Amino acid sequence: MNRRNPVVARLALGVLVASAWTDPSAARQGDGEDWARVVEDDRAITIETDLIEAVIPKNSPKHWMTGIEKGTFLDKTTGFREAGDGLMVIDWLMEPGSDAEWQEQVFAPDGDGVGRYTWFENETDPARREYALMAHGSSHRKRMVEGPQLCHRMKPVEPEVIRGDDFVAVRTTYRFEYAAPGRTPGSRWTQLIVFPKGERYFVLMDRVDSVNDSPELFLRNDTPGCVRHEQGDTFSEMYLSYLGGPDGVRIPSGEFFNPFPPDLKFGYRRDTHRVPEHFIRAYHLRDPETGADGPWLAGLTLDPSVVYEAWCSQRPGGIIVMIEEIHGRPTKAGESFSAAHVVGYFDDIEAMHEVYDRYEGHTGLVVDEGGWRLVGSTPTPGE
Known part of the structure; x- marks a missing residue:
């Protein structure tokens, strides 16, 4: 597929004044902006556009604290929602290696239980060890650099809402609170999400400003998100563009009826695979009551070279884990990295690739006085 210049949305911004939860019509701002409404209360921000x-x-999330909340991403065209625990959920800052020697030393500073990432290398309980192997595999050891695990240990945040004539954006930032022995806490994570007018998708950037050196620092997330199912009742097939040849691979739901670890099948590693032209992960939604197919829900990582490792594995308990790790390169304190994604609903695989062609090659996302735009590198601080 030919590389094209991105379509850039550039219109004047207005800052949305947050309101208490009231009649939704009260959240509409200004003339001619009925295509979108934003309602904010003490717990969450609700975005409703013309299509999603x-x-x-x-704070107090239904499931995870980061990304799009579980069960809330609605496709107005079809009435379908995501089938997992939320979208673009963020985890740890990590690097290759084992934490077996010091895993007992890493605790959440607020005393809220143990805040460590562990492979249970010294675990003697067979059930716990089996779960660790099913969840993480055994072929590529990794350890935490900084925590907490943001998805469920992040404290309350105050996202910034920005609005333009044809988009709504939300920016969330958080500093990691503790670090592995010999490391410094305080790296900053920023997630910027843009909801464009007239689209069934959003554009998102995850960025890290590191305070540590690492030989291969990476951020772990779910792209687009996990899938909850019982014998394939919520989805009919999976699509991975980067496996199975130039057209990708379509995997029937029956491949996920029994648990398997991430390093057994459907895995990708930048050091063992060819970097693909497009990096798309999608699942074909299915109505669990009627069995009828719905739209595809896809996550497009716009620069394939930023993907360090990704897997699509079935854990015990009816959950397909769609973990993706970004960057995984030598990083010095004071340096930054980012990845840009498009996440949303598509009628078919061809439509995913058409959108990918429109935006490909970018790792950064900027909202400023000119509107929003994708950029080819990590934005400088303040952008």
Whole structure:
């Protein structure tokens, strides 16, 4: 597919004044902006555009604290919602290696239980060890650099809402609170989400400003998100553009009826695979009551070279884990890295690739006085 210049949305911004939860019509700002409404209360921010709806939690989430809240991403065209635990959920800052020697030393500073990432290398309980192997595999050891695990240990946040004539944007930032022995806490994570008018998708950037050196620092997330199912009742097939040849691979739901670890099948590693032209992960939604197919829900990582490792594995308990790790390169304190994604609903695989062609090659996302735009590198601080 030919590389094209991106379509750039550049219109004047207005700052949305947050309101308490009231009649939704009260959240509409200004003339000619009925295509979108934003309602903010103490717990969350609700975004409703002409084609999609989503909720971004501030505290007390339904499931995870980061990304789009579980069960809230609605496709108005078809009435379908995501089938997992939320979208673009963020985890740890990590690097290759084992934490077996010091895993007992890493605790959440607020005393809220143990805040460590562990492979249970010294675990003697067979059930716990089996779960660790099913969840993480055994072929590529990794360890935490900084925590907490943001998805469920992040404290309340106050996202910034920015609005333009044809988009709504939400920016969330958080500093990691503790670090592995010999490391410094305080790296900053920023997630910027843009909801464009007239689209069934949003554009998102995750960025890290590191305070540590690392030989291969990476950020772990779910792209687009996990899938909850019982014998394939919520989806009919999976699509991975980067496996199975130039056209990708379509995997029937039956491949996920029994648990398997991430390093057994459907895995990708930048050091063992060819970097693909497009990096798309999608699942074909299915109505669990009627069995009828719905739209595809896809996550497009716009620069394939930023993907360090990704897997699509079935854990015990009816959940397909769609973990993706970004960057995984030598990083010095004071340096930054980012990845840009498009996440949303598509009628078919061809439509995913058409949108990918429109935006490909970018790792950064900027909202400023000119509107929003994708950029080819990590934005400088303040952008």
